[in-house]
Amino acid sequence: MKVPITIPMMSQEMIDAAVNALRNERLSLGESVFKFEQEFAQMCGVKRAVSVSSGTHALQLAIEAMGIRKRSTIITSPMSFIASANAIVHAGCVPRFCDIDEKTYTIDPGKLKRRITTKTTAIIPVHLYGYPCAMDEILALAKEKNLAVIEDACQAHGAVYKGKKAGAIGDVGCFSFYATKNMTVGGDGGMITTNDDALADRLESMRHCGRMKGSNYEHDIMGYTVRLNTVNAAIGRVQLKYLHVWNERRRAIAAIYDRHLKDVGDLRLPPAPTQDIIPVYHLYVVRTKRRDELAAFLKTKEIQTAYHYPLPIHLQPLYKQMYGYKGGEFPKAEKACNEVISLPMYPGLTDDQVKFVCESIREFFGR
Known part of the structure; x- marks a missing residue:
């Protein structure tokens, strides 16, 4: 799939x-x-x-x-x-x-x-x-x-x-x-x-x-x-007419991910909605020390992933050149950028597709 x-x-x-x-x-x-x-x-x-x-x-x-x-x-x-x-x-x-709050990014x-x-x-x-x-x-x-x-x-x-x-x-x-x-x-x-x-x-x-x-x-x-x-x-x-419906669908997809990926391996799930905060899940981003291995495994299953973002801004070549950053200045952001991986997320995703992604991730960590 x-x-x-x-x-x-x-x-x-x-x-x-x-x-x-x-x-x-x-x-x-x-x-x-x-x-x-x-x-x-x-x-x-x-x-x-x-x-x-x-x-x-x-x-x-x-x-x-x-x-x-x-x-x-x-x-x-x-x-x-x-x-x-x-x-x-x-x-x-x-x-x-x-630097960032590690829980919310x-x-x-x-x-x-x-x-x-x-x-x-x-x-x-x-x-x-x-x-x-x-x-x-x-x-x-x-x-x-x-x-x-x-x-x-x-x-x-x-x-x-x-x-x-x-x-x-x-x-x-x-x-x-x-x-x-x-x-x-x-x-x-x-x-x-x-x-x-x-x-x-x-x-x-x-x-x-x-x-x-x-x-x-x-x-x-x-x-x-x-x-x-x-x-x-x-x-x-x-598009604006459908934004609310699409955002609700994104939240529903996130809820499926949350249920099926809870306590799987070392995965850290995205921050959850609270009484004060209603997120819209532009991306569904999880975190693992085995990020690159997981991405490669999911690729074999024809599941597309991405890294948002593999480099923090201050360590982009341009910013290192312009402002002299060396690394270590913002350790939480730097660590997160080495571990985050974005899973499929868009309103047209079916429940079956989302569950297939979850099953594949559970298979990876169960090997």
Whole structure:
């Protein structure tokens, strides 16, 4: 039985929406873009949402639009996709990392205070794998130190922390619609969420070459060409309608994994939902010291796996070259990156496929 790690959702309804947008709307900043933004803001429970061309651009523009000082330091997690830190560099700032909580793989608020210096201006907590960070502690520290909080919610569409959706907790939230995310737009795309109208207005200008409102050829800020295409927004609007159902299915799949993989070998399962946290399982990530052996065994069963992520950001060749990291600076993240393995997770997985993955893993550890 072949079991892919993920398959992007794409239905005839989404294809029809794309064709309709191509035939009947402006190709850039068409009606679907603005409707998608309104509907996404409503889903998150915020006043405004501004679409852009990627999650990376969402993070970069959020930093710049908030007026965060150039060459200041912004704290984020070393255990994430490299874009979480690259966006900081693109915005003219310096990434400063804080080690993770081993149970959640998200930034450890207990270590955060020691990472703050006089140069620190913001924190970017990453809701990794769709599990929200400990936002109360992060927000309290940010308030004490007068720091901005930009949520990296690129893997957390629809996740809930204490009754609030990811992207509605900090000063601003940033999302990605890359093909493997919980929802996509039929290509690259991103979204920035906020309750600050002035900030949203500035973001709308920045993504559209810095144009002044109501003018095509007057520009009052340095902007970019990072708009979301109309056809992608049209697909995104349809996907958004199904996000809740898809997230519920992801949680159901995670529950099957949890039941069948409990107490198997040295496997450490993902953090469970709590009274305060409803995760969305962008990925179902387990941990074992025999990670590479397990991946090779599952490959023989035609079960696809992946490592998210095999290298923490600070040990990427580029970051070692730029900032002089040697290894050992963030031991929990480094250890986790050597042990985590992602199992198949997407709404279209059948119960039988999930159980086959579990049976194969139990077979591996029972040899």
